[in-house]
Amino acid sequence: xxxxxxxxxxxxxxxxxxxxxxxxxxxxxxxxxxxxxxxxxxxxxxxxxxxxxxxxxxxxxxxxxxxxxxxxxxxxxxxxxxxxxxxxxxxxxxxxxxxxxxxxxxxxxxxxxxxxxxxxxxxxxxxxxxxxxxxxxxxxxxxxxxxxxxxxxxxxxxxxxxxxxxxxxxxxxxxxxxxxxxxxxxxxxxxxxxxxxxxxxxxxxxxxxxxxxxxxxxxxxxxxxxxxxxxxxxxxxxxxxxxxxxxxxxxxxxxxxxxxxxxxxxxxxxxxxxxxxxxxxxxxxxxxxxxxxxxxxxxxxxxxxxxxxxxxxxxxxxxxxxxxxxxxxxxxxxxxxxxxxxxxxxxxxxxxxxxxxxxxxxxxxxxxxxxxxxxxxxxxxxxxxxxxxxxxxxxxxxxxxxxxxxxxxxxxxxxxxxxxxxxxxxxxxxxxxxxxxxxxxxxxxxxxxxxxxxxxxxxx
Amino acid sequence: xxxxxxxxxxxxxxxxxxxxxxxxxxxxxxxxxxxxxxxxxxxxxxxxxxxxxxxxxxxxxxxxxxxxxxxxxxxxxxxxxxxxxxxxxxxxxxxxxxxxxxxxxxxxxxxxxxxxxxxxxxxxxxxxxxxxxxxxxxxxxxxxxxxxxxxxxxxxxxxxxxxxxxxxxxxxxxxxxxxxxxxxxxxxxxxxxxxxxxxxxxxxxxxxxxxxxxxxxxxxxxxxxxxxxxxxxxxxxxxxxxxxxxxxxxxxxxxxxxxxxxxxxxxxxxxxxxxxxxxxxxxxxxxxxxxxxxxxxxxxxxxxxxxxxxxxxxxxxxxxxxxxxxxxxxxxxxxxxxxxxxxxxxxxxxxxxxxxxxxxxxxxxxxxxxxxxxxxxxxxxxxxxxxxxxxxxxxxxxxxxxxxxxxxxxxxxxxxxxxxxxxxxxxxxxxxxxxxxxxxxxxxxxxxxxxxxxxxxxxxxxxxxxxxxxxxxxxxxxxxx
Numbered sequence: 001x002x003x004x005x006x007x008x009x010x011x012x013x014x015x016x017x018x019x020x021x022x023x024x025x026x027x028x029x030x031x032x033x034x035x036x037x038x039x040x041x042x043x044x045x046x047x048x049x050x051x052x053x054x055x056x057x058x059x060x061x062x063x064x065x066x067x068x069x070x071x072x073x074x075x076x077x078x079x080x081x082x083x084x085x086x087x088x089x090x091x092x093x094x095x096x097x098x099x100x101x102x103x104x105x106x107x108x109x110x111x112x113x114x115x116x117x118x119x120x121x122x123x124x125x126x127x128x129x130x131x132x133x134x135x136x137x138x139x140x141x142x143x144x145x146x147x148x149x150x151x152x153x154x155x156x157x158x159x160x161x162x163x164x165x166x167x168x169x170x171x172x173x174x175x176x177x178x179x180x181x182x183x184x185x186x187x188x189x190x191x192x193x194x195x196x197x198x199x200x201x202x203x204x205x206x207x208x209x210x211x212x213x214x215x216x217x218x219x220x221x222x223x224x225x226x227x228x229x230x231x232x233x234x235x236x237x238x239x240x241x242x243x244x245x246x247x248x249x250x251x252x253x254x255x256x257x258x259x260x261x262x263x264x265x266x267x268x269x270x271x272x273x274x275x276x277x278x279x280x281x282x283x284x285x286x287x288x289x290x291x292x293x294x295x296x297x298x299x300x301x302x303x304x305x306x307x308x309x310x311x312x313x314x315x316x317x318x319x320x321x322x323x324x325x326x327x328x329x330x331x332x333x334x335x336x337x338x339x340x341x342x343x344x345x346x347x348x349x350x351x352x353x354x355x356x357x358x359x360x361x362x363x364x365x366x367x368x369x370x371x372x373x374x375x376x377x378x379x380x381x382x383x384x385x386x387x388x389x390x391x392x393x394x395x396x397x398x399x400x401x402x403x404x405x406x407x408x409x410x411x412x413x414x415x416x417x418x419x420x421x422x423x424x425x426x427x428x429x430x431x432x433x434x435x436x437x438x439x440x441x442x443x444x445x446x447x448x449x450x451x452x453x454x455x456x457x458x459x460x
Numbered sequence: 461x462x463x464x465x466x467x468x469x470x471x472x473x474x475x476x477x478x479x480x481x482x483x484x485x486x487x488x489x490x491x492x493x494x495x496x497x498x499x500x501x502x503x504x505x506x507x508x509x510x511x512x513x514x515x516x517x518x519x520x521x522x523x524x525x526x527x528x529x530x531x532x533x534x535x536x537x538x539x540x541x542x543x544x545x546x547x548x549x550x551x552x553x554x555x556x557x558x559x560x561x562x563x564x565x566x567x568x569x570x571x572x573x574x575x576x577x578x579x580x581x582x583x584x585x586x587x588x589x590x591x592x593x594x595x596x597x598x599x600x601x602x603x604x605x606x607x608x609x610x611x612x613x614x615x616x617x618x619x620x621x622x623x624x625x626x627x628x629x630x631x632x633x634x635x636x637x638x639x640x641x642x643x644x645x646x647x648x649x650x651x652x653x654x655x656x657x658x659x660x661x662x663x664x665x666x667x668x669x670x671x672x673x674x675x676x677x678x679x680x681x682x683x684x685x686x687x688x689x690x691x692x693x694x695x696x697x698x699x700x701x702x703x704x705x706x707x708x709x710x711x712x713x714x715x716x717x718x719x720x721x722x723x724x725x726x727x728x729x730x731x732x733x734x735x736x737x738x739x740x741x742x743x744x745x746x747x748x749x750x751x752x753x754x755x756x757x758x759x760x761x762x763x764x765x766x767x768x769x770x771x772x773x774x775x776x777x778x779x780x781x782x783x784x785x786x787x788x789x790x791x792x793x794x795x796x797x798x799x800x801x802x803x804x805x806x807x808x809x810x811x812x813x814x815x816x817x818x819x820x821x822x823x824x825x826x827x828x829x830x831x832x833x834x835x836x837x838x839x840x841x842x843x844x845x846x847x848x849x850x851x852x853x854x855x856x857x858x859x860x861x862x863x864x865x866x867x868x869x870x871x872x873x874x875x876x877x878x879x880x881x882x883x884x885x886x887x888x889x890x891x892x893x894x895x896x897x898x899x900x901x902x903x904x905x906x907x908x909x910x911x912x913x914x915x916x917x918x919x920x921x922x923x924x925x926x927x928x929x930x931x932x933x934x935x936x937x938x939x940x941x
Contacts, residue, residue: 030526052525053857054500090491094786097777099493102843104850123850128494136490155789159745163792163812167744169637227500239488272742274633306570316567319623322630344630375574382577385596388526389858 029384029415032394034408035230041246042218045237046398046408048225050391056226058130059119059395060138061403063221063252064214066194067113067187067333075157075194076202078111080210082153084118085109089140093149096133103129113188114332115403121392124227131240138220139244141211147204154199161193169273170443176269177281180439181336183257188334216247221402225395256333259283261437268452269443275322276451277342278349279441280356284337284433287330288405293417294425295328295337295433300376301368301426302326302339302359307375309359310339318355320347332404337433349442349453357457360434367427380418384411502853504879505862507869508700512708515688515716519866520703521695523859529600529696530859531593533611534870536691537684538587540657540722548664549672549680552621552628554584556677557591559620561613566620569610578603580610586658587802588871589684594860597697601706608710614681616674628669635663636935639740639747639912640812646937647749647910650736651806653728658805661936688716691870695859724803727753730906733928735822738935739915745791746818746913750825751808752906757800757872763885764893765798765901770844771894772796772832772902773809777843779828780809788824790817798901802872807901815914819921822911826904826927833898835891849883910937 034048066077087093100107105122107130120130165171175191182189222241224233261283285291303310303326314321322342329336343352387393401410442452510518539550558573558580559566573580579594580603591611595603635641645661652659664672692711694703730752740747755765766774773780773796784794794811809829813821856862856879869878909927911918912935923930932940 053853054502055854055857094777094782097775098843101775101777101847102850103496104499104846104852104854106851106854121854123499123853125497125499126850129496132490132494140490152786152789156785156792159785159789159792159812159814162744162814167639167812169634240490243488273637275630305574307567307574312567315627316623319626322627322634344626345633371571371575375571378577379574382596385526385528386594389528389860391857 029381029411030388031409031411032388032398034398036402036408039217039238039242041242041244042216043241043244044221044402046221046223046402047228047230047233048223048391048394048398049228049230050225050394051227053391054124054227055121055391056124056127056130056224056228057119057121057390057392057395058127058134059117059223059225059392059399060134061221061223061399062116062118062215063219063250063403064116065112065114066190066192067253067331068214069187069190069194071184071190072198073202073206074190074198075192076198076206076210077116078192078194079153079157079199079202080207081109081111081116081118082157083145083150083207084137084141086149086153087144088137089143090136091133093144099129099133105130111192112331113192117396117399119392119395127224127228127233128236131236134222135240135244138215138217138241141215142208145204145207150202150204150207154202157193158196158199161196161199165191165193170271170277172269172271173277173279173441173443176267177279177338177439177441180265180267180441181261181281181283182259182334186257186259186334187253188256188331212247214250216250217241217244218246219250221399223395223399225398226391253333259334261439263437264456265437265439266452266454266456267439267441268449269441270446270449271443273443273445275342275345276349276442276444276448277340278352278453279443280339281439281441282337282433282436284328284335285330286333286335289330289335291429291432292328292330292335294421294429295330296380297373297376297418297421298426298429299326299328299337300379301363301372304376304379307372309363310341310356313355313359314341314352320344320355321352349451353453353456360430363427364431364435368423370423373421373423373426377418377421381415384415499850500853502883504852504856507866507876509876510700510704512687512712514712514714515686516707516711516714517691517870518704518707519691519693519870520698520700521862521866522699523695523862524697527597527697528859529595529597529694529698530863531595531604531607532693532863532867533591533607534691534693534867535589535685536587536689536871537719538585538589539660539662540586541680541684541720542660544655544657544660546668546672546676547660547662548628548669549676550589551584551663552624552669552672553677553680554582554589555624555628556616556621557582557610557614559624560615560617561609562615563613564606564609566617569606572602572606576603576606580607584662586662586805588867590867592863600698604706604710611685612711612714616677616681618674621674621677625669625672628664629666632663632666632669639743639745642738642740642935643747643749643810643910643912646736646738646912646933646935647751647808647908648806649937650910650933651727651730651751651753651908656725656727657722658727658801658803665936683717683720686717686719687711687714689719693863693866693870695862695866727804730903730908733905733907733909735909735911735922735928735930736933736937737915737919737922737930738910738912738933738937740912741914741916743912743914744815745812746815746821746911746918747810747812748821748825749808749810749910750829750907751806752903752908753804754798754807755800755901756802756804757868759800761893761897761901762800764889764897766848767841767844767886767889768832768894768897769796769798770848771836771840772828772898775844775847779832780811780825783824783828784811784813784821788817788820790814790821790824815917818911818913818918819925822909822922822925822927829902829904829907832902833895835895838891841891841894845886845889848886852879852882
């Protein structure tokens with residue numbers, strides 16, 4: 001069943017495609033061939049031909065995400081994404097999905113802090129339908145937009161929040177962490193889903209303003225990947241999108257307020273859970289910045305597989321944790337590094353913390369073995385190959401590089417980032433970033449605040 | 461809209477159209493949807509089959525777009541092969557495969573998986589267990605050696621089992637946190653009863669998991685993991701000759717044996733529609749599972765049911781989703797499915813519903829479950845059929861998708877040309893067929909309505925719907941004394 005999803009940060013894009021394949025060795029990651037051009041109204045178009053299966057993926061990225069929201073209207077970019085499926089000037093409400101299904105298409109969208117995407121995968125003959133639908137809502141959403149439609153998707157999004165957050169064990173951890181890590185004016189200080197109160201406050205006027213500000217061809221990239229004839233597609237794109245008027249110049253944020261965490265900060269959240277869970281978060285770096293890949297490797301070394309430092313010690317040897325995970329979350333403007341641990345029943349969080357800090361300390365002091373580095377690099381190398389298996393996957397890769405580094409032709413440079421990471425880099429990452437003061441949230445069963453971690457060995 | 465044309469339209473290959481791409485300068489009318497050309501000819505890849513002398517079947521599909529390959533060892537036994545008194549064995553056997561072989565230890569196996577950059581993972585289901593390998597062809601031989609070792613020589617080390625058992629016990633504990641997970645276990649327990657294999661908890665219970673020994677796992681493995689009970693599905697940058705040679709070398713010595721038969725008792729007759737309420741205090745949503753015993757995969761009505769279910773709850777524009785999500789905003793998504801197995805698996809309709817609307821949602825569910833029994837309008841029928849037919853090539857794009865598509869072919873002995881005939885089989889489903897199967901297999905008067913939610917808030921409203929009496933159950937679906 002399809003959903004309009006929140007997709008979380010860039011690192012999850014990489015991790016989600018990480019299904020393990022590709023190996024150590026001289027095999028170079030294949031480039032994705034493409035053509036890129038712009039229409040006079042500013043729409044960027046990226047085309048990638050692949051005739052192996054008679055299907056096409058149409059994947060539009062709007063350069064707006066939850067990071068562009070205002071306080072008091074958190075969750076709006078994602079709500080707006082839902083609203084984009086509610087019909088437009090020439091598409092009655094409900095017809096969008098019906099027409100696509102009748103043509104054998106699947107479609108969805110997703111919102112992150114940094115961008116919003118809308119995609120269809122269809123048999124090749126139906127490409128024109130997707131272009132017509134997507135152009136209609138890019139250019140002509142407002143004439144049929146009304147408050148009842150906004151109200152309906154408001155309710156749907158509130159249900160999405162309930163399903164992913166409020167009714168989900170540990171679901172509210174994320175928003176607590178973000179609010180503590182980032183200052184109030186920082187665009188990443190609230191979750192993509194937003195708050196119930198802010199969702200309630202969203203108005204039809206907000207929808208109209210948001211559309212006019214962000215949903216314009218000059219703020220979008222349309223990527224088409226699959227079985228098509230380029231000459232025909234270019235004509236279609238010009239026809240459907242060319243006459244959509246350019247919108248105002250979009251002023252994107254390029255800087256964020258400084259993140260200052262003077263000392264370890266200990267938080268607690270009660271939830272309907274059987275077991276507590278520890279969340280450690282450090283401020284790190286944005287995606288594609290010099291340390292980003294090394295931090296990804298660090299996360300793999302710490303918790304990526306059974307032999308990883310934390311998993312092996314906590315889950316395998318001592319058996320005091322049920323699970324452990326680590327990830328580097330580098331987004332467009334900023335980033336964070338996180339380690340999550342669930343203690344086994346009866347285990348104290350203080351004991352878990354001692355081990356976590358000892359392992360980090362050991363890594364900082366003594367570094368890592370070549371095998372650990374190799375494993376992590378091989379896992380990443382595999383993921384680069386796996387992402388090429390589907391036309392939608394390739395469209396997303398092209399859009400992602402285009403957006404975050406300004407150049408769709410970045411597969412090999414991206415793969416090289418990981419190949420270049422050394423053991424010394426990984427050690428240095430741990431020292432630089434995990435030695436910093438951190439936010440520590442303990443989610444505890446209701447009535448068990450005393451279970452929270454109140455002091456940690458590693459911090460200042 | 462031309463595509464949802466009248467029922468008289470012939471096969472999809474003769475759908476009309478003239479693809480017209482007007483000049484950007486010319487008379488371009490955005491107000492009409494474009495007329496589409498005919499859908500592309502679908503040519504699904506050929507399947508090469510082989511069988512080793514020991515009975516292991518091979519199904520091989522070549523796909524040379526990327527230097528990758530997927531191997532899925534599909535063993536025809538799952539949790540229904542657990543002894544009735546020992547639920548949870550199949551699940552733990554699966555979990556233990558990577559924990560040690562006669563020549564490799566747990567950490568060594570994990571190291572090799574990561575180092576090779578492969579995925580090697582087991583799963584366990586009602587009637588099958590799989591071990592899947594996804595590997596670049598550059599690592600093929602190393603990956604296959606590891607794959608075969610894990611599949612054929614698991615050693616079930618006692619110390620690893622103690623850890624895995626504790627992990628499983630903790631997972632069972634944590635299931636209590638999740639309304640949807642509780643509903644998914646309680647629902648089959650209620651409609652099948654605990655005597656039926658489909659009513660047993662596949663993950664086991666605290667008591668059963670505590671009592672298991674590595675001997676139990678060994679017995680299950682020896683009884684069920686046999687070449688004559690398995691198919692190896694291979695999709696990717698390989699050739700049949702190469703595959704047969706390598707698999708023969710690695711799996712040729714696997715010994716066949718008679719597989720224990722599973723007797724499926726008659727499921728209990730459904731009583732009149734009853735609301736089974738499982739309390740989850742303070743839940744923000746109620747987890748709904750509404751249904752009854754359905755049909756086996758071998759049903760003659762497979763295609764009619766597939767089309768009917770697509771309309772009812774099998775697509776975004778299905779009735780359940782459009783009603784409960786896109787009209788009333790009670791949920792993030794609602795759907796239905798027939799889970800067809802060797803014996804009759806369940807039919808169920810489900811959604812996570814905002815707590816305050818639990819009673820209203822129940823009424824809407826029942827409205828749709830009743831409404832589907834009437835003739836569906838031709839346009840709606842046509843749209844469902846086209847959705848199923850036309851997305852077929854898209855489901856055969858990646859090696860993983862192709863392998864997944866072959867699993868039911870292997871498991872249920874479907875003909876090798878099943879997918880080549882799929883479009884036509886769907887085309888043959890009529891309005892009358894859809895109504896007939898809806899009436900035959902969905903009986904609103906004898907459904908189990910399982911709801912996991914905040915009893916204090918929702919019970920009175922649910923009672924007031926008069927859909928049925930309320931029975932309070934615990935998280936396993938058992939009556940509360």
